[in-house]
Every structure is written in structure tokens, then in C-alpha cells.
Amino acid sequence: MFKLLIVDDEKIVIDAVSFIINKEFKEIIEAVSAKSGREAIEKCQSFNPDIVLMDIRMPGINGIDAINEIKKTQSNIVFIIVSAYEQFEYAKEAIGLGVNDYILKPIIKNNLVDTLENIIKRLNREREKRQLDLQNIENYQSLIPFVEHGFIYSILLGESYAAKAAKYKEILGISEPGGYIMILESSINETQADFNEMLEQGDEHRYYKMIRDTFKYKCKCLVGTLMINRMVVFISGNYTKEYEGRVKAYDIATYVVDKLKDYSNEFKLSIGIGSYKSIKNISSSYEEALRALHYKDKGITHIKDITVDVENITEYPKDQENRLIEMIMNTDEQGAFDAFNKIYIWVYKNYKNLHKDGKWKLMELMLNIDRVLFDFTSKDEDKNYFFNMNNIEDYFTLESLCRKRIIHVIKNIGEFQKKKINRVILNAKLYIDENFSDEITLEGVSKVVCVSPQYFSRLFKEETCQNFIEYLTKVRIDRAKQLMKSSSLSIKEICFKTGYTDPNYFSHIFKKTEKLTPSEYIKNCNKG
The missing domain is CATH 3.30.70.270 (Reverse transcriptase/Diguanylate cyclase domain)
Incomplete structure (x- = not known):
């Protein structure tokens, strides 16, 4: 619902505009009126309109002065000025105040309706934008604690x-x-x-x-x-x-x-x-x-x-923590334990008589390791083991629990990486199977599955025990054999349908793979 203030010193104009508004915008616009510039200023304070339809020439405070006064406190109101041809100088002054819409007297219904419809569309867009901006601000504010945690x-x-x-x-x-x-x-x-x-x-x-x-x-x-x-x-x-x-x-x-x-x-x-x-x-x-x-x-x-007695604590081996995280990311269990051992020895040595602080140091280390797992899998782990660690009163049990946790995280990251690799190769093979008849390259397929060509080439070989070209050739030749068995297409047509552009090259590849020329293969199929 939008609010409209009709300002004119002629009652007949107010009645005519009110009638049009009630007929054309009954569920959209709520309208009230004012008969002078002074009354318009007062009504704007109490009614708070979205749109003001302002006559320029009125006794006392004219329309231009009224607009100027209203805009001092309510700058978002949309003004439509109403004037006759001979009042064009007033209109130019109104435009200088930021008034964009102008209707001539006598007011024609279609002109008024079109003007209001355009303004309502504009106001709706502005409202939607404000709502979106507020929603974005609200979303940002709700995310700030998580960003701070990350920092x-x-x-x-x-x-x-x-x-x-x-x-x-x-x-x-x-x-x-x-x-x-x-x-x-x-x-x-x-x-x-x-x-x-x-x-x-x-x-x-x-x-x-x-x-x-x-x-x-x-x-x-x-x-x-x-x-x-x-x-x-x-x-x-x-x-x-x-x-x-x-x-x-x-x-x-x-x-x-x-x-x-x-x-x-x-x-x-x-x-x-x-x-x-x-x-x-x-x-x-x-x-x-x-x-x-x-x-x-x-x-x-x-x-x-x-x-100075506390200063006897040596500097924490941050380089070993970084190495531990790197080894976990690489699923290198032996390397991870080597780095963890150095950290554990430091904790035990420096906090031997401050068990609570040493325990917290190990708990914080495990929390950092958990973040590595979350970065890989976006999986929010059950943190009950933190409470279990907190209830342990000896270092050796803590060490054992930490080692089990490291194994658990490495195992989960390894499984995630394996699934990711399987998914990459599965998607690549699916793409090749569906597009083998087109011009297809290793670089093109690697782009489809979002990995670098070098990595994709090595990964494909490791996972399928054949390189990219070998797999593509097998798919194309298998399809060519199917067409030779089930259709009456010529060798040239089969060549084009299986992604090759040169029949001679196709024949060469076919013979190299099947130990027969395409013609010999078709002949054998017909014998059967």
C-alpha cells in the first residue's frame, strides 16, 4: 500500500483525482488531500506520504515553496507537479528541486494513471532493494562471529x-x-x-x-x-x-x-x-x-x-605444528606422528608440573587438526572427545587419545580424497562416453571436471590403468564396431560418427586396435 497526498486549492480537482485513484488504485493507494501549501506541509508530517501530487499555483505558500519546505525533512517523497502551460517557469524551478514528474491541467485520466503506475513500479523496486540490502546486512551480521572465529x-x-x-x-x-x-x-x-x-x-x-x-x-x-x-x-x-x-x-x-x-x-x-x-x-x-x-x-x-620463573618455558614448536597439519593433509601418518611426538615432548617437558595448561595445549592442537578435517570435508565432528580429554589426568593417556584422533582425521581425509578422485574420473569418463563423436581433447575434459590438465592426465592413468587417448580410442572403436554390426552405414559415415575426420586415419587406428581393417571386420560380421 502506498500513501498519496493530493494538494490543490480547487475542490473539483481534488474530487476528480480522488475518484480516479479510488477506481484505478483502490487496493494500492491510500489518498488524502490538502487545499493549501501550508496544509500540505502539515499533512506530510502527520500522514507521511510516499507520493505528493502538488499544484504549483496556490494562494499563500505556493507549490514550489511547499515542496522546498517538505524536502528539508522528508527527502524520499516523490513529487508530481500539476500545472498549466503558462506556468512552465514554475515547472523548471520544480525540476531543480528534484521533481521528475509533471502533469498538465486539465488533468487527463490516462496521463495520471500512467504517471502513477510508473512511480509505483519505481517505488516497488526501491522497496525491494531496501529489503534486500537489509537482508544482506542482517545475513552479514549473523556471519560475523563465524568470520571472527576463522580469523x-x-x-x-x-x-x-x-x-x-x-x-x-x-x-x-x-x-x-x-x-x-x-x-x-x-x-x-x-x-x-x-x-x-x-x-x-x-x-x-x-x-x-x-x-x-x-x-x-x-x-x-x-x-x-x-x-x-x-x-x-x-x-x-x-x-x-x-x-x-x-x-x-x-x-x-x-x-x-x-x-x-x-x-x-x-x-x-x-x-x-x-x-x-x-x-x-x-x-x-x-x-x-x-x-x-x-x-x-x-x-x-x-x-x-x-x-622470570615462567619465562623458563621454551618457545612452542610452531614449525612442528605446521608440519603436523601438512602431513595430515597429505595423509602421511608416519610424518604426522613424527611431528606430533616433537610437540608432545615439548608439552610434557614445559608443562610437566602444570598439567592443566599442558592438557589445554594438546586440546587446542586437536582443535586445529579438526579444522583441517572440516576444511576438507565440511563435516562438523562430534566434539565429545574434548570433554573426554578434559577428564583425563595423566599425560600418557592424553598422548594415546591424541594419536587415535590423528589417525581418525587422516583416515577421514584419505576417504574424502579417494571419493573426490573417483568422482573426477567418473565424471570424465561419463563426459567422454557422451561426447566421443565430437572433437575432444584432454585439456577440454580436464576443464569440464575442474582440474589442471597435468594433474588430470596423471590421475586418469593411475585410476584407469590407461591414458586418456587410449580410453578415448577404445570408446570410439567400440562404438564403430557396434555400428558395423547393426547398421548399413559406410565406413566413411562410421568414421565421422565416431569422432574421426579422416577415413584413412580411422582405418589405421581400427586395424591397430582390432588387427583387422574396417572392411575385413564388416565382412566377418556378415559371415556370422
């Missing part, structure tokens, strides 16, 4: 994921060169089991949203997903003065803890804060935040305030 993971995975992190940075509009990591950990009544029970009762989403909203209100940041009871937050900025940046970080952490305590006094909250790093090196800020998180097992701690 958090990408920066924690290290330099080999720099290109991915740069893309996330562009999407999220991050202009700052770096920032720092905060890790928030929650528990209830000193027991992790109670916290897990709370999440299982369905409060996880509400709790995550509350933390996210609290951080977002206080600072410019990206918030990662809630992993059981721990959340990673990246706070962007450009802190040239280390001490001021540290004070600001404490202020943010204190605000978040106080707000969450308002939510429930049952929560025990700890926050570890890493130092400022460039985006390229932000994973080291995460390592620092992890070290700070359970320093003396309480409160808010910044890595720069920790005494």
Missing part, C-alpha cells in the same frame, strides 16, 4: 596461514597493524565438571553471547568460539607505549570480569593477557596469554608482570 584460528596457526589471516583482516575491516591476545577461562565452584554440566543444560549460547557483547562494548576486538570453558579474544590496536597498553588491557579485563560476576557470582574467572604483537607474530601473544592465564592460578595476569 582467530588463522592467526593462531602461524605464518603459513598469513595469506588467510590477511583475507580475514580485509573482510573484517581491521586497519591496525597488530594487537594482543586475551584468554578468558571460567569455572563454577572450583570444579570443571560443574561448568560442563551448565553447558550441557543449554546455557552455552547465552553465556558466549554475554561474554562477546561485554568485550565488544568495551573495546574493538574479535571473539573466538567458546571451547568448553575457554575463550580467545584478539584486541586490535597500535600501542607504541608498552606500559600504557598494559594499563588499558587491565582496564578491559577488569571491566569484563566485573560484568560477568554481575551475571552470576558462581563463576570463577581468570584472564591471561599477552603482549602487543604485529598480526604476523600474534601467535606468540597467544602463547604469552596462555602462560599468564594460570600464573598462581587466579585473577587477571599480564605476561609482562610475571616474574
Whole structure:
């Protein structure tokens, strides 16, 4: 439904236009009227029309002045001016105000109907566009948490994921060169089991949203997903003065803890804060935040305030984690275990007396491995094994569970790759079988199945034990033999129907394959 305001000082004009509107646009336009420019201005405020049909010459405030005044507060209204020929100078002034539609007096029904129909079409398009824009904004806002999760993971995975992190940075509009990591950990009544029970009762989403909203209100940041009871937050900025940046970080952490305590006094909250790093090196800020998180097992701690005893922890072997992921992607189990062993030895050595932190380090490693599986298969794995890991109290059982998980992920990726390869070859063979009579090339088929020609050539050979040309030739010759047996076509016609353009070459290939010339083969078929 659209709203129309009819403005004219002549009642007969208002009545005539109202009659046309009621007859032609009864279910589409709601119309009211005004008899002066002043009344039109007032009616626009209360009625809020989409369209105004404005007479130019009226006593008092004329149509041009009324339009000028209305547009100061309601710029989206579409104006149609109504005037006589001798008022053309007024019309030119109206056009200068952005009025696009003009109707001459006396008003002709068809002219008015056509003008309104065109305006309604335009307004409908604009409404649809606005709705689409709003829907896109809404969709984007709903996707932002997932994009933020992806960014958090990408920066924690290290330099080999720099290109991915740069893309996330562009999407999220991050202009700052770096920032720092905060890790928030929650528990209830000193027991992790109670916290897990709370999440299982369905409060996880509400709790995550509350933390996210609290951080977002206080600072410019990206918030990662809630992993059981721990959340990673990246706070962007450009802190040239280390001490001021540290004070600001404490202020943010204190605000978040106080707000969450308002939510429930049952929560025990700890926050570890890493130092400022460039985006390229932000994973080291995460390592620092992890070290700070359970320093003396309480409160808010910044890595720069920790005494030298924690600094004895050596740098995490990120290169081995990258190698582990690479080996998993290549389904190289032996290489994956070699890299995992180096990581496990580092965890055991550096967190031998900090079992909780060491366990979390292994759990985060498994989460990164799970992301590799998801990137391959888009399969959301059951995360119950995270809770199982969390309940394990010795390193050796944790090591065994991690190894089983690595085997599981490699197996799933291998099966997915095998299915993908089978699908590529199946689609290629289907395409060849259906198009063998046309001019067909390896490059053309590889494009159809969306792989490079070099890879397709090698893959086809590995999967079918024959190269592309051998398979294509077999398909064509088999079809030629069928035609020789079941039709009276000439050899030349069969040649063209099976994708060959030169009968002599066709005869040569046929004899090489069947040890008979086409004529000899047809003769033998007729004997039978």
C-alpha cells in the first residue's frame, strides 16, 4: 500500500483525482488531500506520504515553496507537479528541486494513471532493494562471529596461514597493524565438571553471547568460539607505549570480569593477557596469554608482570605444528606422528608440573587438526572427545587419545580424497562416453571436471590403468564396431560418427586396435 497526498486549492480537482485513484488504485493507494501549501506541509508530517501530487499555483505558500519546505525533512517523497502551460517557469524551478514528474491541467485520466503506475513500479523496486540490502546486512551480521572465529584460528596457526589471516583482516575491516591476545577461562565452584554440566543444560549460547557483547562494548576486538570453558579474544590496536597498553588491557579485563560476576557470582574467572604483537607474530601473544592465564592460578595476569620463573618455558614448536597439519593433509601418518611426538615432548617437558595448561595445549592442537578435517570435508565432528580429554589426568593417556584422533582425521581425509578422485574420473569418463563423436581433447575434459590438465592426465592413468587417448580410442572403436554390426552405414559415415575426420586415419587406428581393417571386420560380421 502506498500513501498519496493530493494538494490543490480547487475542490473539483481534488474530487476528480480522488475518484480516479479510488477506481484505478483502490487496493494500492491510500489518498488524502490538502487545499493549501501550508496544509500540505502539515499533512506530510502527520500522514507521511510516499507520493505528493502538488499544484504549483496556490494562494499563500505556493507549490514550489511547499515542496522546498517538505524536502528539508522528508527527502524520499516523490513529487508530481500539476500545472498549466503558462506556468512552465514554475515547472523548471520544480525540476531543480528534484521533481521528475509533471502533469498538465486539465488533468487527463490516462496521463495520471500512467504517471502513477510508473512511480509505483519505481517505488516497488526501491522497496525491494531496501529489503534486500537489509537482508544482506542482517545475513552479514549473523556471519560475523563465524568470520571472527576463522580469523582467530588463522592467526593462531602461524605464518603459513598469513595469506588467510590477511583475507580475514580485509573482510573484517581491521586497519591496525597488530594487537594482543586475551584468554578468558571460567569455572563454577572450583570444579570443571560443574561448568560442563551448565553447558550441557543449554546455557552455552547465552553465556558466549554475554561474554562477546561485554568485550565488544568495551573495546574493538574479535571473539573466538567458546571451547568448553575457554575463550580467545584478539584486541586490535597500535600501542607504541608498552606500559600504557598494559594499563588499558587491565582496564578491559577488569571491566569484563566485573560484568560477568554481575551475571552470576558462581563463576570463577581468570584472564591471561599477552603482549602487543604485529598480526604476523600474534601467535606468540597467544602463547604469552596462555602462560599468564594460570600464573598462581587466579585473577587477571599480564605476561609482562610475571616474574622470570615462567619465562623458563621454551618457545612452542610452531614449525612442528605446521608440519603436523601438512602431513595430515597429505595423509602421511608416519610424518604426522613424527611431528606430533616433537610437540608432545615439548608439552610434557614445559608443562610437566602444570598439567592443566599442558592438557589445554594438546586440546587446542586437536582443535586445529579438526579444522583441517572440516576444511576438507565440511563435516562438523562430534566434539565429545574434548570433554573426554578434559577428564583425563595423566599425560600418557592424553598422548594415546591424541594419536587415535590423528589417525581418525587422516583416515577421514584419505576417504574424502579417494571419493573426490573417483568422482573426477567418473565424471570424465561419463563426459567422454557422451561426447566421443565430437572433437575432444584432454585439456577440454580436464576443464569440464575442474582440474589442471597435468594433474588430470596423471590421475586418469593411475585410476584407469590407461591414458586418456587410449580410453578415448577404445570408446570410439567400440562404438564403430557396434555400428558395423547393426547398421548399413559406410565406413566413411562410421568414421565421422565416431569422432574421426579422416577415413584413412580411422582405418589405421581400427586395424591397430582390432588387427583387422574396417572392411575385413564388416565382412566377418556378415559371415556370422
